Amino acid sequence: MKNNGKIDNTGKIENKMRSAGKLKRELPLIIMLIPSVILVLIYSYGSMVGTVIAFQKFNIAKGLFGSEWIGLVNFRNxxxxxxxxxxxxxxxxxxxxxxxxxxxxxxxxxxxxxxxxxxxxxxxxxxxxxxxxxxxxxxxxxxxxxxxxxxxxxxxxxxxxxxxxxxxxxxxxxxxxxxxxxxxxxxxxxxxxxxxxxxxxxxxxxxxxxxxxxxxxxxxxxxxxxxxxxxxxxxxxxxxxxxxxxxxxxxxxxxxxxxxxxxxxxxxxxxxxxxxxxxxxxxxxxxxxxxxxxxxxxxxxxxxxxxxxxxxxxxx
Incomplete structure (x- = not known):
């Protein structure tokens, strides 16, 4: 039982070392990916907030969160x-x-x-x-x-x-x-x-x-x-x-x-x-x-x- 425990612990340590080594090798690629991820979050997901305009009587002066909510009227029109x-x-x-x-x-x-x-x-x-x-x-x-x-x-x-x-x-x-x-x-x-x-x-x-x-x-x-x-x-x-x-x-x-x-x-x-x-x-x-x-x-x-x-x- 003790031997099995030692083998299991050794296997876990080896897996952790492999994961750490893999992360170290891929870290430069992850860093290079960060600007692209930020741009996607801003322009692809952040802009989705603007879809609320489809359900509003949008007024530029009142802005996105101050315009009157009219539901599906725009779709009917x-x-x-x-x-x-x-x-x-x-x-x-x-x-x-x-x-x-x-x-x-x-x-x-x-x-x-x-x-x-x-x-x-x-x-x-x-x-x-x-x-x-x-x-x-x-x-x-x-x-x-x-x-x-x-x-x-x-x-x-x-x-x-x-x-x-x-x-x-x-x-x-x-x-x-x-x-x-x-x-x-x-x-x-x-x-x-x-x-x-x-x-x-x-x-x-x-x-x-x-x-x-x-x-x-x-x-x-x-x-x-x-x-x-x-x-x-x-x-x-x-x-x-x-x-x-x-x-x-x-x-x-x-x-x-x-x-x-x-x-x-x-x-x-x-x-x-x-x-x-x-x-x-x-x-x-x-x-x-x-x-x-x-x-x-x-x-x-x-x-x-x-x-x-x-x-x-x-x-x-």
Whole structure:
């Protein structure tokens, strides 16, 4: 019994020494993390106090804690506005288009790039499609405005060469949402393809050899080996993107839209910006943003549950 007690005490001492050593090694990383944690607490959690404005008849002179409490009146006023439902529809349509294209295009590109045998050429293509991810929409908006111009844009010059009438991509209610979806996919698909290329490297090469013995060509190998091998990654990325169902992309649309395309191009983020910043209707804009955050929270929670069920993904 005494020997067992000594062994137990020795084990506890060793565990404490390991913990102390681990803490000492990781202390510089913890110190480096502190400024980021402070910023998150201030800007992500501290700012949540302002959501109380959604339930007030907010008055700047009276301040956050002196304004009159009116409950859900702002939400009733918000949903009685004639343009709120078209705005929600626009947000969902644009966001869904970006989500679907943001999954299909990277998968297809990763499959095509995986067939390239020359390493340098493969890296060159990967770098080229990844670069737009680093450009802001302020820069890209100017570029696309020039490229898609109905009078001087290169796209319409090419369409004119084919005998097609010029298209006002950024001024047409029909073409504007399509343009937003396509340009967003062009910008981000290079980043998404990296995830799928990484998944492709994890497929057992013996499966390809076995399929070749069975007489499968490249197309059948892709269908029966490659796609099933990355299916869990595709499901995971699809499910996790559900949280962005009401994120149409403020940076992109704000820099590229105009009053003539509000009918199909105005989304919740731009609507909130105009209400709060341009029209100083702080209570209504807070209510709209809180509604969007609530819906996103539901979808994020559901998406993580589905990700665990279908792909075995867990945060903790």
């Amino acid at each position: 918000l949903f009685s506005m004639p343009n709120i439902w078209p705005i929600i529809r626009n947000t969902v349509v644009i966001a869904l288009g970006k989500m679907i294209g943001g999954i299909l295009v990277p998968v297809i590109f990763a499959l095509m790039l995986n067939e390239v045998s020359k390493g340098k050429l493969k890296k060159a293509f990967q770098t080229m499609v990844y670069l737009p991810n680093f450009l802001s929409w302020v820069i890209l908006a100017s570029i696309f405005t020039d490229i898609l111009s109905p009078s001087t844009g290169i796209v319409n010059h090419f369409l004119g060469f084919l005998g097609v009438e010029p298209i006002f991509f950024l001024g047409s209610t029909t073409w504007f949402p399509i343009t937003m979806i396509i340009t967003d996919i062009w910008k981000v698909f290079g980043f998404g393809s990296i995830i799928y290329l990484a998944a492709l490297t994890g497929i057992d090469q013996n499966l390809y050899e076995a399929s070749q013995i069975d007489g499968a060509g490249r197309i059948k190998q892709t269908i029966y080996v490659t796609l099933p091998g990355i299916l869990s990654t595709i499901i995971l990325m699809s499910v996790l993107s559900m949280g962005n169902i009401l994120n149409g992309g403020f940076d992109q649309i704000y820099n590229m839209y105009n009053a003539s395309v509000y009918e199909t191009g105005d989304i919740l983020d731009t609507f909130v910006f105009r209400l709060g910043i341009e029209n100083a209707q702080y209570a209504l804009s807070t209510a709209a943003n809180l509604f969007k955050s609530g819906v996103s929270l539901v979808f994020v929670t559901a998406s993580y549950g589905l990700a665990y069920k279908f792909a075995g993904y867990r945060i903790f």
